[in-house]
Amino acid sequence: MNVIFVLIVLSAFLFAGWQQIFFVSMQDASSPMEILSKAMIVSAGGAVELAIGLVGVMALFLGLMKVAEAGGMLTILARLIRPLMVKLFPDVPADHPAMGAMILNLSANALGLGNAATPFGIRAMQELDKLNPQRGTATDAMALFLAINTSSVTLLPSGVIALRAAAGSSDPAAILPTTLFATIGSTAVAVVAAKLYQRLLPLKVDAEASLPQVPSDDGEDVPLKDAAKGYPLWVSLVALASLVTLIPVSVVYGRTISPWIIPALMVGFLAFGLVRRVRVYEVFVEGAKDGFQVALRIIPYLVAILVAVDMFRASGALEFMVGLLSGITGRFGLPAEALPMALMRPLSGSGAYGILASIINDPLIGPDSYTGYLVSTLQGSTETTFYVLAVYFGAVQVRRVRHSLAAGLTADIAGIIFAVLACSFFLG
Numbered sequence: 001m002n003v004i005f006v007l008i009v010l011s012a013f014l015f016a017g018w019q020q021i022f023f024v025s026m027q028d029a030s031s032p033m034e035i036l037s038k039a040m041i042v043s044a045g046g047a048v049e050l051a052i053g054l055v056g057v058m059a060l061f062l063g064l065m066k067v068a069e070a071g072g073m074l075t076i077l078a079r080l081i082r083p084l085m086v087k088l089f090p091d092v093p094a095d096h097p098a099m100g101a102m103i104l105n106l107s108a109n110a111l112g113l114g115n116a117a118t119p120f121g122i123r124a125m126q127e128l129d130k131l132n133p134q135r136g137t138a139t140d141a142m143a144l145f146l147a148i149n150t151s152s153v154t155l156l157p158s159g160v161i162a163l164r165a166a167a168g169s170s171d172p173a174a175i176l177p178t179t180l181f182a183t184i185g186s187t188a189v190a191v192v193a194a195k196l197y198q199r200l201l202p203l204k205v206d207a208e209a210s211l212p213q214v215p216s217d218d219g220e221d222v223p224l225k226d227a228a229k230g231y232p233l234w235v236s237l238v239a240l241a242s243l244v245t246l247i248p249v250s251v252v253y254g255r256t257i258s259p260w261i262i263p264a265l266m267v268g269f270l271a272f273g274l275v276r277r278v279r280v281y282e283v284f285v286e287g288a289k290d291g292f293q294v295a296l297r298i299i300p301y302l303v304a305i306l307v308a309v310d311m312f313r314a315s316g317a318l319e320f321m322v323g324l325l326s327g328i329t330g331r332f333g334l335p336a337e338a339l340p341m342a343l344m345r346p347l348s349g350s351g352a353y354g355i356l357a358s359i360i361n362d363p364l365i366g367p368d369s370y371t372g373y374l375v376s377t378l379q380g381s382t383e384t385t386f387y388v389l390a391v392y393f394g395a396v397q398v399r400r401v402r403h404s405l406a407a408g409l410t411a412d413i414a415g416i417i418f419a420v421l422a423c424s425f426f427l428g
Contacts, residue, residue: 039314066287071276098127157380301394
């Protein structure tokens with residue numbers, strides 16, 4: 001991550017500096033270095049605002065997760081998908097709280113809940129770090145979990161559907177089949193890439209640097225006892241089949257279901273806690289306290305990555321790359337209008353969202369053109385790799401990311417390819 005960070009900043013500085021040398025001053029025109037300086041200051045402040053803005057949603061969903069954990073929901077979920085998770089994460093005990101946290105994170109991402117998935121992902125990383133024999137270094141499980149998040153398993157891209165509707169699309173939910181196709185493909189590639197890269201870059205454990213796992217007095221770090229056995233295989237298969245049936249349902253009723261998801265999630269968690277005789281208010285408040293601490297912890301990481309990304313964009317380096325690549329990518333179904341979106345998506349979520357909005361609101365393109373469908377699919381089926389990496393690893397002070405970034409970027413590239421294939425197939 002150190003090399004990537006320095007390369008982005010240095011490239012932006014050199015590109016802006018080269019333009020500054022040949023800059024001809026005009027009335028009211030800012031010089032390239034002035035633009036770069038302003039972008040640095042604005043993005044640094046924006047990073048803090050973003051972290052503060054996450055406090056509320058983190059407090060809400062970490063509180064709900066605490067209620068679910070106290071009621072035993074994580075145990076149920078861990079037992080339910082134990083066969084799959086054991087295969088994917090052999091280094092994580094099937095009965096460990098990390099399993100339940102990862103399941104909730106992936107479920108929130110699948111429903112297109114955006115920032116609502118972040119607290120679950122942070123909690124999963126915190127639990128995975130308790131199993132880490134080399135603190136400060138990403139484990140294989142951490143890298144795989146981040147790669148799956150980067151591939152953005154999305155069954156219902158509710159945010160993109162809402163934006164398309166606001167742009168006047170005749171069928172805002174038409175991106176559901178293309179998004180499903182792209183996200184399934186990118187997730188499969190993410191898993192394969194992470195497994196392959198971990199063999200090429202094995203984790204080296206330093207006995208002096210590693211810290212032993214010490215359970216807390218209240219038993220929070222002790223594995224969930226009832227999850228070890230797991231449910232019978234047929235129960236897991238029925239649950240998987242039920243999940244698969246949600247795909248056609250989301251295609252047909254996506255716009256109707258979307259507004260119900262977050263309210264139903266809160267009511268469902270609290271109702272579950274009441275049925276399991278949990279003191280939901282006290283437990284919710286206790287879990288919500290972690291939201292404030294986590295938000296403060298990730299601010300330095302967000303400042304670093306967002307300043308670097310905005311420098312790269314403000315310097316004109318991103319635009320220069322688009323000019324170089326558009327002639328090539330256009331031949332493979334990725335037009336020049338959509339290329340900035342493909343390049344920005346792994347770097348900046350807000351930047352990619354702004355590009356998406358500008359494209360589908362452009363009267364010459366619109367939301368229902370091939371380009372409109374493509375950028376909508378890219379937004380719904382890929383994730384902001386550098387943001388996820390900064391937030392999740394920042395929450396547990398992981399500095400050596402090993403193959404995590406490579407696996408995440410591989411998933412991003414796969415997501416772009418599958419999005420192009422999906423739009424070409426469904427739109428002819």
